Amino acid sequence: MNSLFKRRSIRHYTKEPIKPxxxxxxxKAAMAAPSAGNxxxxxxxxxxxxxxxxxxxxxxxxxxxxxxxxLAILVCGDISSEKHPGFWVQDCSAATENILIEACELGLGxxxxxxxxxxxxxxxxxxxxxxxxxxxxxxxxxxxxxxEHKPPSNRYDMAKIHYNRW
Numbered sequence: 001m002n003s004l005f006k007r008r009s010i011r012h013y014t015k016e017p018i019k020p021x022x023x024x025x026x027x028k029a030a031m032a033a034p035s036a037g038n039x040x041x042x043x044x045x046x047x048x049x050x051x052x053x054x055x056x057x058x059x060x061x062x063x064x065x066x067x068x069x070x071l072a073i074l075v076c077g078d079i080s081s082e083k084h085p086g087f088w089v090q091d092c093s094a095a096t097e098n099i100l101i102e103a104c105e106l107g108l109g110x111x112x113x114x115x116x117x118x119x120x121x122x123x124x125x126x127x128x129x130x131x132x133x134x135x136x137x138x139x140x141x142x143x144x145x146x147x148e149h150k151p152p153s154n155r156y157d158m159a160k161i162h163y164n165r166w
Contacts, residue, residue, distance in 0.1 A: 004101060008150040008152070010110060010150070012065065012146070012148040013069050013146065014145045016070070018144065026108075027046070027073075027099075030095040033095040035095075036091060037083045037084050039087070041082055041087075042091060044076070047073070053066050060113065063113050068144065069142035069143060071142075071143055073143065075095055075139045076092070088136075088138075093138075103143055112139055113141070114139060116137065125137040
């Protein structure tokens with residue numbers, strides 16, 4: 001559980017490129033996520049092209065850190081392959097979290113940038129990377145070697161725990 005506790009949102013990165021084998025491990029971790037009925041409705045766009053990365057902050061107001069990141073992974077849901085309608089959101093959430101945890105495990109920094117359900121961000125990023133109509137961008141994960149360090153956080157809060165009933 002060490003990676004769970006030390007994982008933090010990292011928004012500043014060095015210029016060091018990420019090795020292809022690390023990218024593959026990030027994607028394997030994403031695809032190891034649980035999904036409703038094992039539908040695995042995800043697709044991943046690995047963005048390394050500087051021109052595309054530099055365009056993203058113009059389309060998403062909370063994605064400025066992409067300017068420093070050597071890559072970003074756009075996690076997308078394929079609504080045409082749904083066995084259980086609507087659960088693609090949970091499936092893509094699990095895949096996104098797995099990327100964040102694996103990034104930490106690999107000594108990388110990453111942050112979850114929400115895209116869905118904001119219609120403007122969905123439309124803009126879909127157009128930017130040429131997504132087919134039934135593929136919905138869910139989250140964007142900028143990734144790089146951390147240029148900042150954050151200590152592990154303790155978010156455990158007994159006040160939010162209820163047994164059996166509220």
